[in-house]
Amino acid sequence: MSKDELQASGGSDRRGFMRGVLAMITGTLALLGPLVGGLAVVLEPLRQKKHGQAGGFIKVGQLASLPNNGLPKKYDILADRQDAWNRYPNVPVGSIYLRRTEDDQITAFNIICPHAGCFVQVDQQQKQYNCPCHNSQFKLDGSKSNADNPSPRGMDPLDVEIRNGDEIWVHYQSFKTGVADRIPNS
Numbered sequence: 001m002s003k004d005e006l007q008a009s010g011g012s013d014r015r016g017f018m019r020g021v022l023a024m025i026t027g028t029l030a031l032l033g034p035l036v037g038g039l040a041v042v043l044e045p046l047r048q049k050k051h052g053q054a055g056g057f058i059k060v061g062q063l064a065s066l067p068n069n070g071l072p073k074k075y076d077i078l079a080d081r082q083d084a085w086n087r088y089p090n091v092p093v094g095s096i097y098l099r100r101t102e103d104d105q106i107t108a109f110n111i112i113c114p115h116a117g118c119f120v121q122v123d124q125q126q127k128q129y130n131c132p133c134h135n136s137q138f139k140l141d142g143s144k145s146n147a148d149n150p151s152p153r154g155m156d157p158l159d160v161e162i163r164n165g166d167e168i169w170v171h172y173q174s175f176k177t178g179v180a181d182r183i184p185n186s
């Protein structure tokens with residue numbers, strides 16, 4: 001075979017090789033497309049699961065429903081719950097205490113006792129919170145009030161916002177119990 005014939009043959013092999021590589025890349029991309037699309041469909045319910053959960057701000061009620069007498073009032077938290085394939089609108093996900101003082105300061109606490117998760121109650125006479133399970137007592141500002149309080153921390157405060165002039169919105173969260181640090185539950 002002459003030198004020219006050898007060069008021509010080499011060029012043809014290289015072109016063939018490049019065509020093969022190109023075909024392989026195109027084939028792989030064609031296969032990946034449906035795979036990625038399918039993955040998105042499978043993961044979609046998991047992604048949507050976050051929507052409507054109680055982690056964000058939730059409208060709790062109207063400002064007019066909360067007297068500015070400085071006494072805590074219990075509110076249920078209603079939110080949309082969604083599992084992988086079903087949506088449950090407006091179901092109870094927890095409860096909080098709201099307190100509004102004369103100067104219109106509003107505070108919110110999760111009703112769950114940080115000791116072991118019982119529901120804290122309000123003693124309107126004593127103007128404090130009591131937990132019936134192991135006798136933790138808390139001041140109206142949420143701090144521990146009795147010396148033998150078994151709770152590792154005060155009550156868990158929640159962020160409050162007034163929106164549209166008269167709507168109370170609360171950033172609802174629950175936290176790990178039995179530990180001193182305030183660690184949000186996932």
Ligand code: FES
Nearest residue numbers: 113115116131134
């Ligand atoms: S759960 Fe409240 S004091 Fe133990």
